[in-house]
Amino acid sequence: MVSRSFAFTILAGALAVEAAKNPHTGKAVLERPSLKVGPLGTGKPFPESPAREAGRYCFVKPSCTKGRDDAPKILRAFHDCNNGGTVVLDAEYLIASPLDLTFLEHVDVAISGTIKFSDDIDYWLPRTFKYPFQDSSSMWRFGGKDVNIYGGGVGLIDGNGQAWYDRFASNKTLMRPIALVTDGLYGGSITGLRMINSPSWFNLIANGSDILVSNFDIRVGSTSKNPAKNTDGWDTFRVDNVVIQNSHIDNGDDCVSFKPNSTNVLVQGLECNGSHGISVGSLGQYVEEFDIVENVYVYNISMSNASDGARIKVWPGIQTPFQPSLSGGGGSGYVRNVTYDNYRNQNNDWIIELTQCYGSKNQTLCNMYPANMTISDVVFKNFYGTSSKKYDPKAGTLICSAPDKCNNIRAENITITTPSGANPQWICNNMQNNLLDINCVSS
Ligand SMILES: *[C@@H]1O[C@H](CO)[C@@H](O)[C@H](O)[C@H]1NC(C)=O
Ligand SMILES: *[C@@H]1O[C@H](CO)[C@@H](O)[C@H](O)[C@H]1NC(C)=O
Ligand SMILES: *[C@@H]1O[C@H](CO)[C@@H](O)[C@H](O)[C@H]1NC(C)=O
Numbered sequence: 001m002v003s004r005s006f007a008f009t010i011l012a013g014a015l016a017v018e019a020a021k022n023p024h025t026g027k028a029v030l031e032r033p034s035l036k037v038g039p040l041g042t043g044k045p046f047p048e049s050p051a052r053e054a055g056r057y058c059f060v061k062p063s064c065t066k067g068r069d070d071a072p073k074i075l076r077a078f079h080d081c082n083n084g085g086t087v088v089l090d091a092e093y094l095i096a097s098p099l100d101l102t103f104l105e106h107v108d109v110a111i112s113g114t115i116k117f118s119d120d121i122d123y124w125l126p127r128t129f130k131y132p133f134q135d136s137s138s139m140w141r142f143g144g145k146d147v148n149i150y151g152g153g154v155g156l157i158d159g160n161g162q163a164w165y166d167r168f169a170s171n172k173t174l175m176r177p178i179a180l181v182t183d184g185l186y187g188g189s190i191t192g193l194r195m196i197n198s199p200s201w202f203n204l205i206a207n208g209s210d211i212l213v214s215n216f217d218i219r220v221g222s223t224s225k226n227p228a229k230n231t232d233g234w235d236t237f238r239v240d241n242v243v244i245q246n247s248h249i250d251n252g253d254d255c256v257s258f259k260p261n262s263t264n265v266l267v268q269g270l271e272c273n274g275s276h277g278i279s280v281g282s283l284g285q286y287v288e289e290f291d292i293v294e295n296v297y298v299y300n301i302s303m304s305n306a307s308d309g310a311r312i313k314v315w316p317g318i319q320t321p322f323q324p325s326l327s328g329g330g331g332s333g334y335v336r337n338v339t340y341d342n343y344r345n346q347n348n349d350w351i352i353e354l355t356q357c358y359g360s361k362n363q364t365l366c367n368m369y370p371a372n373m374t375i376s377d378v379v380f381k382n383f384y385g386t387s388s389k390k391y392d393p394k395a396g397t398l399i400c401s402a403p404d405k406c407n408n409i410r411a412e413n414i415t416i417t418t419p420s421g422a423n424p425q426w427i428c429n430n431m432q433n434n435l436l437d438i439n440c441v442s443s
C-alpha cells in the first residue's frame with residue numbers, strides 16, 4: 001500500500017528575519033520553498049535538509065559581453081557556497097562550456113533568472129559529459145548530497161534546442177544533450193523550475209536516491225519544420241525513492257519514463273500534453289544486463305493528445321534494429337508491482353499499451369523469441385475519458401510475447417469512450433483475460 005499524506009517538510013529559511021537581497025542589484029533572493037510529498041507517499045522517508053547558514057549567499061554576476069560563457073563563474077560560486085550556503089542565480093546566464101556540479105554537499109540553489117545553453121553544436125559534441133545508457137550526454141550535471149534547487153515558478157532553463165532539432169533532421173545519430181542531468185544525487189529537491197526547448201530529454205535523474213521533483217513547467221516547440229524529438233520530461237535510471245509531482249509537461253516523447261533500475265518511484269498530479277505517455281521502459285535493451293523496475297505508483301494524471309497514456313515497453317528476446325541510434329533486445333530482468341491509478345484521458349491513441357515487442361513491427365518474430373523479461377503485479381485502474389480517432393474502436397493493446405512472461409496484470413474500472421461512440425476494443429494476447437475488466441479482442 002502507498003502511505004497517504006506522508007509529509008516531509010523542509011525548513012524554510014526559518015532564521016531569516018527579513019528577505020535577503022542581492023547587494024549589487026537589490027533583487028530579493030528566493031527562499032527555499034516548504035516542500036511536501038503528497039497526497040501519496042512512497043512509504044520511505046526522505047532525509048531532512050537543514051536550513052542553510054543565514055546570510056551565506058554566492059551571487060553570480062553575468063558577463064556583460066553578450067555571448068560570453070558564465071560557466072566558470074557559476075562553478076566558482078558553487079565552490080564558495082558548498083557546505084552550507086546558497087548559490088543565487090538571478091540574472092541571465094549563458095553556459096558555453098561543460099559545467100560539472102557533482103561535488104555538492106548541503107547547498108541550496110536559488111534560480112530566479114534564466115540559464116541558457118550555447119547552441120554551438122560543433123563545440124559541444126566532443127565536450128559533453130557522455131553516458132553509456134542510450135548514448136546520452138549533457139552540458140552540465142548536478143550531484144552530491146542534500147541539494148535543493150528551486151526556481152519559485154520563475155527560474156527558467158532554456159535548452160536552446162532549435163539548432164539541435166534542425167541538425168538532427170539531417171543526422172539521425174546526432175548526440176543531443178539532455179537539459180538537466182542529476183547524476184549521483186542522494187537527498188534533495190528540484191522544484192519550481194520552468195524548462196523550455198531541451199535538445200533531447202529534459203531531465204535524467206540517475207544514480208541517486210531520496211529526490212523530490214515538484215512544480216515544474218516544461219514546454220517544447222520547434223519554430224522550423226523539424227520537430228523537437230525525444231524530448232522526454234523525466235527519465236529515471238538506477239534510482240530509489242524518487243517522487244515527481246504537480247507539474248505540467250508539453251512535449252513530444254515520454255512524459256515520464258522509468259528506465260532500468262528504478263525502484264520506489266511515485267509520480268502524481270501531472271498534466272501531460274502531446275507526449276508518449278508515462279512509460280515503464282524501454283527495458284531489456286542490452287543483452288548482458290538485468291533491468292529492474294519495481295514498486296512504481298502513478299497517480300492522478302491528466303494525459304492529453306498522447307500516443308499512449310500508460311505504457312510498458314520491453315524489447316524482444318532477440319536483437320532488433322529500430323532507429324539509427326536506438327536498437328537492442330535480449331536483455332533480461334523484471335517489471336514488478338507497478339500501478340497506474342486515476343487517469344484522465346483526452347484524445348490518446350492507445351489508452352494503455354503493454355508490449356514486449358518494442359522496436360519491432362513483427363509480432364510473429366517477437367512471439368518466436370519471447371522477451372527475457374517478465375512483467376508481473378501490474379494494475380491499471382480508474383481510467384476515464386476519451387481515446388483518439390487513430391485506432392477507433394480500438395483503445396488499447398496488451399500483448400505479452402508468451403503466457404509465462406506476464407503474470408497478474410489487471411485492468412479495473414476503465415470507462416473510456418471512443419470518438420465514434422463504438423464500444424472500445426482492447427487487443428489482449430497471452431494475458432490472463434479474466435483479470436482484465438475490458439472488452440478484449442485478439443487482434
Ligand atoms: C551512473 O552510474 C553508472 C555506473 O557507475 C555510470 O556508468 C554512469 O555514467 C552514471 N551516470 C549516468 C547518467 O548514467
Ligand atoms: C552525426 O553526429 C555525430 C555526433 O553526434 C557525428 O559523430 C557524426 O559524424 C554525424 N554524422 C554526420 C553524417 O554528420
Ligand atoms: C540493475 O540491478 C541489477 C540487480 O542488482 C544489476 O544486476 C544490474 O547490473 C543493474 N543494472 C544497471 C544498469 O545498473
Ligand SMILES: *[C@@H]1O[C@H](CO)[C@@H](O)[C@H](O)[C@H]1NC(C)=O
Pocket residue numbers: 039246268269270271300302
Ligand atoms: C490531481 O492533480 C491535479 C494537478 O494536475 C491537482 O490539481 C489535483 O488537486 C490532484 N487531485 C488529487 C485528488 O490528488
Ligand SMILES: *[C@@H]1O[C@H](CO)[C@@H](O)[C@H](O)[C@H]1NC(C)=O
Pocket residue numbers: 250273274275305
Ligand atoms: C498540446 O499538444 C498538442 C499536440 O502535440 C499541441 O498541438 C497543442 O498546442 C498543445 N496544447 C497546449 C495547450 O499545450
Ligand SMILES: *[C@@H]1O[C@H](CO)[C@@H](O)[C@H](O)[C@H]1NC(C)=O
Pocket residue numbers: 001002003042043264294295296297337
Ligand atoms: C508495491 O509498491 C508500493 C509502492 O508503489 C508499495 O507501497 C508496496 O509495498 C509494494 N508492494 C509490495 C508487495 O512490495
Ligand SMILES: *[C@@H]1O[C@H](CO)[C@@H](O)[C@H](O)[C@H]1NC(C)=O
Pocket residue numbers: 273304305346347
Ligand atoms: C490537445 O490538442 C488540441 C489540438 O492541438 C489542443 O487544442 C488542446 O488544447 C490540447 N489539450 C490539452 C489539454 O492541452
Ligand SMILES: *[C@@H]1O[C@H](CO)[C@@H](O)[C@H](O)[C@H]1NC(C)=O
Pocket residue numbers: 362364365368
Ligand atoms: C516476421 O518474422 C518472421 C520470423 O522471422 C518472418 O518469417 C516474417 O517474414 C517476418 N514478417 C515480416 C512482415 O517481416
Ligand SMILES: *[C@@H]1O[C@H](CO)[C@@H](O)[C@H](O)[C@H]1NC(C)=O
Pocket residue numbers: 317318330332368369370371372
Ligand atoms: C533470451 O530469450 C531468447 C529468445 O526467447 C532465448 O533464446 C535466450 O536463451 C534468452 N536468454 C536468456 C539469458 O535468458
Ligand SMILES: *[C@@H]1O[C@H](CO)[C@@H](O)[C@H](O)[C@H]1NC(C)=O
Pocket residue numbers: 342343382383384413
Ligand atoms: C472508477 O473511477 C472513477 C474515476 O477515477 C472514480 O471516480 C470512481 O470512484 C471509480 N469507481 C470505483 C468503483 O472505484
